[in-house]
Amino acid sequence: MTKAERTRRYIIEKAAPIINRKGMAGTSISDIMEATQLAKGGVYGNFESKEEICAEALDYLLRKVSAAIEAKLATKHSYGDKLFALLDYYKGSLKIPGFSGCPLLNFGTEADDTNPLIKQKVSKAIAYSQQRIASMISAGIAAGEFAKELDAGLFALKAFAMIEGALWMSHVQGNNRQLRIVTDLLKKEIMAHSL
Incomplete structure (x- = not known):
């Protein structure tokens, strides 16, 4: 890895949590400069725009979440x-x-009508997340773990929507009550279709 590649990665690692917390519009270059201890030229010498930083920050966060899930x-x-x-x-x-x-x-939410690139990245990640669930259901049906009437695609859509909604509510309200309820309901449904 070259020095420039290391610097880009460092900027993204420091900027990503800030952008996720404050939003793309709410995060200033000054925020990124403060987090990285780099001058404006150090940031813009590695990225063409704040939009490019945001796009790479999203990719970084999604890889991080996906790696944590895959490890589990x-x-x-x-x-x-x-x-x-x-x-x-x-x-x-x-x-x-x-x-x-x-x-x-x-x-x-922020990019829905304002940033086609970010919207496309999020759309792909949603499809991937749902497909991960559907694939596990389909493989479980093929392995004889789940009943054939369990609709993999429908369950994946429902599970993803419920989880994301519960994540949002739990984060806003500062507790995981909604997440506990939703995950328990989904576990009960999985168990009801287990053979």
């Missing part, structure tokens, strides 16, 4: 256990140091 899933062998581990990851996300809400919600 890798410790489980059955598809039911993997789904429970995924739900437990989300239920515990409010306890993660520096958690400022789901990047998909934070970036997606």
Whole structure:
């Protein structure tokens, strides 16, 4: 990795949590300069615009969340256990140091009508998140863990929407009550379709 690549990565690692917390519009270059201890030229010498920093910050946050989820899933062998581990990851996300809400919600809400690039990245991440759930359901059905009437795509859509809504409510209200309720409901549904 070159020095320029290391500097870019450093800027993104420092800027991403700030942008996730304050929003793209609410984060100034001064915020990024303060976090990185770089001058304006040091930041703009590595990025063409704040929009480029925001786009790479979103990619960084999504990779970080995905890696944490995959690490949880890798410790489980059955598809039911993997789904429970995924739900437990989300239920515990409010306890993660520096958690400022789901990047998909934070970036997606702000970019919905204003930033086509970010909107497209969020859209792809939503599709990937739902597909991860649907794939586990489908594989579980094929392995004989779940009943065939469990609709993988429908469950994935419902689970994702419920989790994201509960993440938002829990973050705003400062407790994980909603997340506990939603993950428990989804676990009950999984168990009801388990063979």
